[in-house]
Amino acid sequence: MLDKQKFHQLNMASSNFFLPTALIALVATQAMAFDPSPLQDFCVADRNSPVHVNGFPCKDAKDVNVDDFFLEANLDKPMDTTKSKAGSNVTLINVMKLAGLNTLGISMARIDYAPKGQNPPHTHPRATEILTVFEGTLYVGFVTSNQANRENKLFTKTLNKGDVFVFPQGLIHFQFNPSYDKPAVAIAALSSQNPGAITIANAVFGSNPPISDDVLAKAFQVDKKAVDWLQAQFWENNHN
Numbered sequence: 001m002l003d004k005q006k007f008h009q010l011n012m013a014s015s016n017f018f019l020p021t022a023l024i025a026l027v028a029t030q031a032m033a034f035d036p037s038p039l040q041d042f043c044v045a046d047r048n049s050p051v052h053v054n055g056f057p058c059k060d061a062k063d064v065n066v067d068d069f070f071l072e073a074n075l076d077k078p079m080d081t082t083k084s085k086a087g088s089n090v091t092l093i094n095v096m097k098l099a100g101l102n103t104l105g106i107s108m109a110r111i112d113y114a115p116k117g118q119n120p121p122h123t124h125p126r127a128t129e130i131l132t133v134f135e136g137t138l139y140v141g142f143v144t145s146n147q148a149n150r151e152n153k154l155f156t157k158t159l160n161k162g163d164v165f166v167f168p169q170g171l172i173h174f175q176f177n178p179s180y181d182k183p184a185v186a187i188a189a190l191s192s193q194n195p196g197a198i199t200i201a202n203a204v205f206g207s208n209p210p211i212s213d214d215v216l217a218k219a220f221q222v223d224k225k226a227v228d229w230l231q232a233q234f235w236e237n238n239h240n
Helices: 004-032 200-205 213-220 224-231
Strands: 088-093 107-113 118-123 129-135 138-143 154-159 164-167 172-176 184-190
Touching: 088 118, 107 118, 107 172, 118 200, 138 164, 154 164, 200 224, 213 224
Parallel strands: none
Antiparallel strands: 088 107, 107 184, 118 172, 129 164, 129 184, 138 154, 138 172
């Protein structure tokens, strides 16, 4: 039978081993929360592979060609904003369109805004966004998560041509063109090959199947008739 001193030593050794192991596991878990880092020069997405992984498996390197890194995206041309109730058109270039982006942790978008158009409040669950205005003026902002003082703080700024603004990962943000007669254009870069987008109104009132109107009436502190009316609207996606 172990005496008390040896038992204490074994306990200390076990604790000394467990703590760094737990820290390593925690760091590894945090690292895997973002896009996987490349372990070779590139990992062109094989979108036809039957293998399911976080992202896409790599195409065989011998089958990779220059067109895997190229897309004739026509981002120099104005996009149609007339079909969107929001008055905007988001042209996203992600790994689904450009296979060479796989594992590189980046994507981009051109956003066109009609006069008084907006990219409505939304989040990117997997990416920070940096946006620059190419034409016109934009009123932009984001809202923080719940703070210690129970506030959700709003940060806003009016941007002109050439200005840059950052939207932190996962936070609700928006862009609005305040002009009555001039369109606006912006280019955004995002820190994920597939950043995702959750448009708040669409997700809450246009989900399939719909969220219970009892839940939403209580959450928004409105009558159920108001919720039913909102859920009956056509909630469209301004992304293409």
